[in-house]
Amino acid sequence: MRDNPVKLKLKRGEAVFGTMAFEFFVPGLPQMVKAAGAEFILFDMEHSGLGFETLKELVAACRGIGLVPMVRVPSAQYQFIARALDIGAMGIMVPMVASAEEAEFIVSCTRYPPHGRRGAAFGFAHDDYESGDVAEKMYLANERVIVMPLIETKEGIDDIDRIAAVPGVDVLWLGHFDLTNFLGIPAQFKHAKYAKAIDRLCAAAKKHGKVLACMSGSDDWSREYWEKGFRLFAAGVDGHLLQNALRQSLATLNGLDSAKPKRKAGKR
Secondary structure, three states: OOOOHHHHHHHHOOEEEEEEEEOOOOHHHHHHHHHHOOOOOEEEEEOOOOOOOHHEEEEEEEEOOEEEOOOOOOOHHHHHHHHHHHOOOOOOEEEEEEEEHHHHHHHHOOOOOOOOOOOOOOOOHHHOOOOHHHHHHHHHHHHEEEEEEEEOOOHHHHHHHHHHHOOOEEEEEEEEHHHHHHHOOOOOOOOOHHHHHHHHHHHHHHHHOOEEEEOOOHHHHHHHHHHHOOOOOEEEEEHHHHHHHHHHHHHHHHHHHOOOOOOOOOOO
């Protein structure tokens, strides 16, 4: 079975950068983001309407190009987590994780017995349809998966020390927008309540040796959260990246057009 280069880098304390996909679920997307320098792509199933049939094709398109496929499942349910893994996802993000007990259940869904409850199916997508020793495959699968609870509620912050202490949790992913919502300060990322929550998240990650991660929508955000100790970044989402690039190009063209001398009415 293939290893997970993203997890190996994180275990060595190195930074990893990729992006998120919410809209453009097309066969060429994995190669496009790989060619741009991304090390992973995180497919969203929570907000996008993405289904498993399409997801399976997208994950397959990551095979052989050195791009690590990861998935945000809709919720902390076994059938979502196990299916995403079986079609080849190497990282699982779960939204709204609010307690250590929930984190423990999520980890159990990503591990084969006796370490968890993941059901057995071998010679399929997740092991590249290869034959081989089943016990070795289970060990390698357990080792390569990245478990990423999304910390985005007041309850998650309140229990963050216990969540971070759960064995098998690799990454604490900040859900910054929802966190402000649940703190009662929507989109107020400079608010003292939000800053205090981030401090608690960072302290728990440092104490328990977990990686801090977030989605970054700007260069300033990347610099700020790098200084806080974040080392796993998703650089924007596909739709916003397209809009921003298009907006910039159109602004340039409109600037050229506005600077052009205008003909007076009636002149030819």
